[in-house]
Amino acid sequence: MDFTLSEEQTLIRDSFRRALQHLVDLDNIRESARTEEKTNEALWKALTELGLPGVLIAEDYGGMGLGLLDAILISEELGRAGASVPFAGSTVLASMIISTLGSRSQKEAWLPGLASGEKRIAVGVSVLFSNRKMENKLVFEKGKLNGGSSFLLDFAGAQGYLVSDRNRNFYLVEANAEGLSKRHFPSVDQTRSVGHLDFKDVSAEPIPIEDSLQINQALNAARVVLAADSMGVSETLLEKSVDYSKERKQFDRVIGSFQAVKHMCAEMTADLQPCRALIWYAAYAYDHLPEEFDLNALLAKSHMDGVAQRIAKTATEVHGGMGFADLTGVHFWYKRANSNRATLGSPKHLREEAAKLQAL
């Protein structure tokens, strides 16, 4: 048994970490945050050169053909940096669903462009987890879509959309199709793009789904990817807290010498440390232990969501007023953690799925 990363995996992680340290700072996070699109196109281009968009796409289509464990290492780094680029939607969900379920012509039409970073696909699956009543139901008839799709991930700058109805039927739509109207969603997370679509007789192609278990697997894979993002987010929040507590002085002492503050940092650490193994294991199971994958993915995301929420709050408190102020930027990671939590199913929803899987 070896529960450590291989040399190649360490290399992938380190190269993304270095690149992101170099390319992302608070200034350009703020700059992206001010735009409606959020996505940092220059950063996307730079990360494309490292192979980011094709990480899960087969080499035959120009991708890297790597496993989910590799993808989550990248995801953690994106979360750590607070990077404003598409990932969980376009790079993970769309690539996986088209790769495993798409027709030959769909694969040929989309995968090479996705792998090279020239194309991106925004993904709308919120309807699958939402308990809210949808007034604008998605209906497919005679090759045309009518209705709406909400909370599409990786929305800005997409060349295509992959949307699901309540019954797990998936449709591919070209971004320039007639009858499509788009709205950016003013999400609390200022580092990634989310949006809504309305369809009025829009041409769409159904994904030929033979086995809906594969849809489950792709959704769960994307959940593990979001969990890894939250782990990176939490690492940054903890690191910023510890650093700040060693600088900030009150009562003639750095605040990090007070037990009250030390214990907050120790609790964040104790919460966070075990998450890594849980997330790594879930990703490893996708590639090597498929029968264990779904349960572990659900446990990983629902657990990480809770940990990240606590860390986001505690880290803000360690920073005191400076955590509440915009200056330190702590809030960007606070918001990103909360966005991950509400995406692809709330913790309550995931735990209910996990209970059903175990026949409880």
Next chain:
Amino acid sequence: MDLNDREEHRLFREEVRQFISSYRHLVPTETAFSYRLQPRPYSEDVLAWQKLLVKHGYAHRTVPKEYGGAGEEPDILKNQIISDEFFKESIPQGLTSQGISMLVPTLLEHGTEEQKAKWIKPTIEGDIFWCQGYSEPGSGSDLASLQTKAVEDGDDFLINGQKIWTSSATIAQMIFCLVRTEPDADKYQGISYLIFPMDTPGVDIRPLQTMTGHPSFNEVFFTDVRVPKSQVVGGRGKGWMVANSTLKHERGMLSNANGSLDRLLKIKKLLKAETWNGDCLGKDPLIRDRFIALQARVQAMRLHEMRMISEAEKGGARSLGDMICKLVGCQLNYELDCFAIDLMEDHGLNFDDDPSITSASYWQKQSMYDLGLIIGGGTAQIQKNIIAERGLDMPKEPRVKGA
């Protein structure tokens, strides 16, 4: 990352399974927990099982042959394989008393040849039982402030003072004990680590009743207890360093994710067996939600331990990941116990052995015992200081002048 056994470990797992199926009929009926709750001399069955495990190298396997062990090379993965296979088959593992888990590694590291030859074999075989004389009424978290005095008298020390929280003192034949031998030295430099028999004249034991209803701890009083100087382990004045190497072993002993998994699996059975208003408990949405949340934490700790084992195997130093185990594991166990008690509603209040009621008294006692472990072996708050100061490199608490 590759979670398959390497060939050597695959074969070893086979061996362990073979051992279990050959000797299952010799497994003693008393559980380790019952001994912890009510310390008493080990039964013949328990001792025979312990000797069998030691002989086959399934307990304390790295203890050298000349001291009664199997003399195996350290292999953290093999330890884990033994632990996992025994756990899966509900087979008791080797005894984990303080003597075995703390004194033996300390003697191996710091003891004289004579001390090792005399004490290690009977200790790992369970024939000699030790208690630990560390804490004092005024020295708990600040252990190094301990006041029990050992004054030179010819070739002996004369010991006077009091220890508390001494588990199993009533049944122990021997004690390993921290005493102040150099009263003028700095508090960390003046301590020596002594071993001596509990029947030495002047040793007085008073059981300490606890919230579990069992006197699992004691107070031990020393009045002019005479101990030869040769009974010091690791050198005069070196006791603090020697004790710290033992405490490290204790902290490892107090967390083990299989213990959490055991509780979780028992709870899962309760969820399927118990009913509320005719529906099995597992159908209740809040109960399901709470169960899965706990399951995720247990799974995280199990996998975290595996990751730590792999890192240690590759030669990694003690990391943040190791430092959190006692804090997180003990808290998790306690919460699991409390969840089980909730599931039994007022039946869960049962505190006396009554087999007719879903072992409710087991969970009550287990929860109190686990609360004790949150405090013992370095309180949760001390663990947080360690994580912050040693792990995150945060500044130490400024020392108050004169303290």
